[in-house]
Amino acid sequence: xxxxxxxxxxxxxxxxxxxxxxxxxxxxxxxxxxxxxxxxxxxxxxxxxxxxxxxxxxxxxxxxxxxxxxxxxxxxxxxxxxxxx
Amino acid sequence: xxxxxxxxxxxxxxxxxxxxxxxxxxxxxxxxxxxxxxxxxxxxxxxxxxxxxxxxxxxxxxxxxxxxxxxxxxxxxxxxxxxxxxxxxxxxxxxxxxxxxxxxxxxxxxxxxxxxxxxxxxxxxxxxxxxxxxxxxxxxxxxxxxxxxxxxxxxxxxxxxxxxxxxxxxxxxxxxxxxxxxxxxxxxxxxxxxxxxxxxxxxxxxxxxxxxxxxxxxxxxxxxxxxxxxxxxxxxxxxxxxxxxxxxxxxxxxxxxxxxxxxxxxxxxxxxxxxxxxxxxxxxxxxxxxxxxxxxxxxxxxxxxxxxxxxxxxxxxxxxxxxxxxxxxxxxxxxxxxxxxxxxxxxxxxxxxxxxxxxxxxxxxxxxxxxxxxxxxxxxxxxxxxxxxxxxxxxxxxxxxxx
Numbered sequence: 421x422x423x424x425x426x427x428x429x430x431x432x433x434x435x436x437x438x439x440x441x442x443x444x445x446x447x448x449x450x451x452x453x454x455x456x457x458x459x460x461x462x463x464x465x466x467x468x469x470x471x472x473x474x475x476x477x478x479x480x481x482x483x484x485x486x487x488x489x490x491x492x493x494x495x496x497x498x499x500x501x502x503x504x505x
Numbered sequence: 506x507x508x509x510x511x512x513x514x515x516x517x518x519x520x521x522x523x524x525x526x527x528x529x530x531x532x533x534x535x536x537x538x539x540x541x542x543x544x545x546x547x548x549x550x551x552x553x554x555x556x557x558x559x560x561x562x563x564x565x566x567x568x569x570x571x572x573x574x575x576x577x578x579x580x581x582x583x584x585x586x587x588x589x590x591x592x593x594x595x596x597x598x599x600x601x602x603x604x605x606x607x608x609x610x611x612x613x614x615x616x617x618x619x620x621x622x623x624x625x626x627x628x629x630x631x632x633x634x635x636x637x638x639x640x641x642x643x644x645x646x647x648x649x650x651x652x653x654x655x656x657x658x659x660x661x662x663x664x665x666x667x668x669x670x671x672x673x674x675x676x677x678x679x680x681x682x683x684x685x686x687x688x689x690x691x692x693x694x695x696x697x698x699x700x701x702x703x704x705x706x707x708x709x710x711x712x713x714x715x716x717x718x719x720x721x722x723x724x725x726x727x728x729x730x731x732x733x734x735x736x737x738x739x740x741x742x743x744x745x746x747x748x749x750x751x752x753x754x755x756x757x758x759x760x761x762x763x764x765x766x767x768x769x770x771x772x773x774x775x776x777x778x779x780x781x782x783x784x785x786x787x788x789x790x791x792x793x794x795x796x797x798x799x800x801x802x803x804x805x806x807x808x809x810x811x812x813x814x815x816x817x818x819x820x821x822x823x824x825x826x827x828x829x830x831x832x833x834x835x836x837x838x839x840x841x842x843x844x845x846x847x848x849x850x851x852x853x854x855x856x857x858x859x860x861x862x863x864x865x866x867x868x869x870x871x872x873x874x875x876x877x878x879x880x881x882x883x884x885x886x887x888x889x890x891x892x893x894x895x896x897x898x899x900x901x902x903x904x905x906x907x908x
Contacts, residue, residue, distance in 0.1 A: 459635040460572065466632055 423469070423498050430464045431490065444491040455480070458487070471500045508741035509681045510907060511752040511850065512688075513594070515587025517580050518732030518834045518844050519555035523587055527844070528851050530833065531859035532880045537834050538717060538728050545700040551712045554698050555730030555835025573636050574649065575614030576696040580733035580840075581646035582653060585690055589654055592737040593749055594688060596655045603686050605658035606647045607676045608735075609669025609693030611839030612702065613662075614641030619701035646694055650735075658686050667799070668760075669693050669839035670734065671892035671900035674846070675758040677738045678902070687743045692843035694733035703729065709768070711803050717836075719800035719829035720807050720875045722866035727801040730835020734843025751907045753850045756887070757786025763897030770806055770893050775813035778899035782889060783817070786903040790818045793825055793903075794885030795852040797845045798875075799893045800829020800861065801836055808870040810891065815873075826883065828876040832862040842892040846902065849888035853906040856884050 425439075432439040435451040442451065448458055455477065462475050473496075476483045486492040516523065519537025520530035530537065537555040546552060562571060562579050574582070585606075596604055617640045624630045639645060644662040651660045659680060663673040670693025677691035697703070706712055706729060713726035744751055759781025763774030783790060799810055807829075815822045830848045837844050848859040857880055864877035890902045 456635075457569075463632065463635050 423501055424494055426468055427465060427494055427497055428490070430461055430468065434461050442490060444489065444494070446490045448487060465497060469497065469501050469504070471497070471504055473497070473500065506682050507684055509678055509738055509755045510741050510744050511736050511755060512739045512744050512749045513588035513590070513592030513737035514752060514847060514850065515584035515591070516732065516734045516844055516847060517557060517560070517583050518837060519557055519730055520834050522560065522583070524847060527847060531830060531848055531851065532857055534860045534862045534879055535833060536862055537730065541698060541703070543699055549700065549703050549707065551703055551707050551714060553714070553728055554703070555728065556698050557731055572634070573640055575617045575640050575645065577610055577614060577694045577733070578646040578649055580696060580731070581608060581694040581735060582649055584692065584694070584733040584735035585650045585654070588735045588737050589690065592739070593747070594737060594739070600687060601655045601657050603658045604656050604688045604690070605660040605686055606650045606656050606690045607659070607661060607663060607673045608647045608650070608691065609663045609665070609671070609673035609839045609842070610643055610646065610695055611664055611666045611669050612695060612697050613643035614645060615697045615702045616699040617641040619699045622701065650690055654690070656690060664839065665898045665900070666894035666896055667836065667838055667841060668892035668894035668898050668900045669842070671842035671890065671902055672760060672898070674736070674738070674842065674902060675760060675900055678755050678758055681738050681740050688737060688739040690735060691738055692733065692735035693840040695838040695840040696731045697838060698729060698731045713802065716863050717802040717832045718863040718865060719798065719802040719832050719861050720811070720868060720871040720873070721864045722868035724802045724804065724807065727803050727831070727836045730831070730837045732834065732837050732844055733840050734847060736843070736846065753853050754905045754907045755902065756905045757782045757788065757903040758901060759785050760898070760900045763899070765897055767897070768895050770809045771897060772809050772812045772816065774897055774899050775810060775891070775893050776816045778901040779813060779817045779889065779891065782901040782903045788887060788903065790821045792887045793818070793889055794883065795849070795858055795888040796825060796827040797848045797888065797890045798827050798829045799891045800831055802829070802831065806893065807868070810893065811871045811873055822873060826858050826874050826876050826881070828859055828861040830859045842890060842900070845890050846904070849890050849904050852885045852888045853904060856882055858883050858885070
């Protein structure tokens with residue numbers, strides 16, 4: 421399974437929707453994922469790829485991690501996984 | 506001052522997952538103590554406990570709730586749902602703003618600590634689930650009850666080891682009696698039956714390897730249990746106005762500190778709490794028909810408790826019944842007083858006295874009517890519930906048949 425599929429699966433799981441309903445331009449807001457649920461997403465993604473995501477729950481906009489859409493989240497994670505490798 | 510009545514009760518413990526099943530088990534003198542079943546149990550010296558089996562949390566809670574609810578919170582919510590449903594109360598408007606939740610627990614989310622310490626220490630993981638803190642904190646259960654039922658008044662958790670739920674119910678009683686709150690949800694919960702929880706208790710060397718035999722000369726220690734008991738305490742005025750069924754009346758309580766030793770109990774401290782509860786309720790010693798004992802089955806507790814009861818009641822000590830239901834549901838630590846209050850309700854409401862099971866040999870130092878092995882029918886007007894905690898903190902409640 422590639423990174424995109426796995427991340428979308430984790431996000432869909434938190435949003436309690438089918439992975440096919442998660443598109444690249446979906447946002448956390450449109451998916452109904454609140455800040456607390458997103459912290460759980462981050463945890464699951466870190467576990468899945470054994471990476472550290474620089475996400476600050478106190479002030480997400482201050483994070484280096486862009487969470488404006490599923491696409492931006494995927495790009496950041498892909499970069500982190502590549503850096504890891 | 507308001508009269509305070511109990512209009513709802515709920516429980517889950519090794520004897521049953523609701524009040525009727527638990528009371529039936531107590532009437533039948535059934536033992537809920539079994540072989541413990543959890544990870545790494547083979548590394549323990551103590552392998553028995555009053556564990557709740559056949560409990561499927563996923564039948565009661567959704568996945569998001571489960572990620573936030575430690576087992577002690579799950580137990581609390583189940584018991585609270587039963588109690589509030591029985592009471593018939595719906596919390597909205599001014600009632601919701603003034604009614605609250607006071608619960609007892611000694612350890613809070615012990616298995617959450619245990620699981621996550623195992624993950625980082627034993628398994629070498631460097632990451633834990635984001636909700637470890639809100640899951641393990643001692644006030645998690647009280648907060649989730651408040652959220653589920655819209656209880657927006659005074660809400661907190663009391664932690665005084667084995668007296669936690671009696672201290673908690675005493676706070677709720679005072680709040681309703683004083684008029685501060687029209688109704689309170691109160692009781693306690695504990696779930697320490699996991700590897701780390703039992704291993705810590707093993708260290709004290711007060712645990713029995715085979716059975717809990719309170720007041721019996723051959724007793725050899727306590728046996729730990731788990732579960733929750735939750736009640737609705739309500740002003741009589743409020744309960745009457747809505748025609749609620751009243752299970753019993755709470756008439757008094759007292760608390761005291763031994764101020765002597767961190768683990769050894771004191772006769773004087775226990776006696777002051779018992780006599781204080783009578784005084785608070787305006788009762789004479791002769792009014793009391795039944796005492797639900799702290800009765801842990803340790804050498805130290807049982808003889809000290811009997812000496813304290815003899816001091817307070819004098820010759821009436823020979824005419825009252827005193828039993829320890831811990832012989833059946835185990836010592837539920839911070840939740841134990843709440844589960845034991847059910848036996849007091851059964852005594853005053855149903856006229857059935859729960860027995861002390863496993864009573865095999867008379868101990869001259871505990872020569873009282875401990876209702877050995879078989880439940881008994883008796884008309885009782887007033888029952889006391891004793892709790893004497895490590896740390897020397899004592900809390901005794903008095904309840905009365907409602908009439």
